[in-house]
Amino acid sequence: MIEINGLVAGYGGLDILRGVDLSVPRGGITCIVGPNGAGKSTVLKAVSGVLRPRAGSVTIDGTDLTGREPEAILRAGIAQVPQRNGLFTRLTVRQNVLMGGYVIRKRRGHLDARYEELAQTFPILASRAGALAGTLSGGQRRMVEFARALMLEPKVVLLDEPTLGLDPASLAVIGDSVRAMHAAGTTILMVEQNVRFGLSLASHATVLTAGTVALHGTASDIACHPRLMDLFFGDAAHAGAGR
Ligand SMILES: Nc1ncnc2c1ncn2[C@@H]1O[C@H](COP(=O)(O)OP(=O)(O)OP(=O)(O)O)[C@@H](O)[C@H]1O
Ligand SMILES: [Mg+2]
Structure with missing residues (x-):
């Protein structure tokens, strides 16, 4: 439904996304996970038009939305809930x-x-x-x-870290709400810092590290992927060692 190809985007002189490819299937819940600063929110901003991509393309049902104004993208059926x-x-x-x-x-x-x-x-x-x-x-x-x-x-809702700052009891409520939106026919592209929660909710998942897609697949495949922990904690360990 949404196809993202070779997306390059960033702020000032810096590219944060360095060629992101992502396919968001109709009727699915696609979850982007990845370490802090990987560029997850930047992907959603580039889709919703808040941030203009520098290269690559974003299409919905074959219609090119790349670089369109946020209002045009909302009219095309994509609504965003920011972080x-x-x-x-x-x-x-x-x-x-x-x-x-x-x-x-x-x-x-x-x-x-x-x-x-x-x-x-x-x-x-x-x-x-x-x-x-x-x-x-x-x-x-x-x-x-x-x-x-x-x-x-909207046809698609973009959710950026819906559980951010919430207690465990609220997680269940958020989960139920996301499922209810989905059951009503809305395709969902979400970012989630709580990996276990995000993957349990999702049908498809993408692991983003340093502005590129490290893994993509069904959520259940990603949840038990041998590199998943390494992509999070491996990077964190290296960052920590460098300090
Ligand atoms: N408005 C901005 N101006 C300049 N740099 C920014 C801006 N927003 C984000 N960045 C930088 O872009 C990089 C990616 O940010 P982004 O918010 O996409 O990460 P994220 O994966 O969503 O992280 P988090 O898990 O912390 O929300 C970070 O290095 C961040 O400092
Ligand atoms: Mg973010």
């Missing part, structure tokens, strides 16, 4: 979620109906609709961010 600072803390839960639809001004009635629909999956939309987003817990904020991304019924 941090997703919500307007001084706006309510309801205002934050509806904001996800205003981007491509749909009729108000349609937005209200979609809100009610999403409240079936994310009960917090009903129970805390009028609460300021700034008063929610980390896990609750995640739910609101997911719902906002789903307002426009």
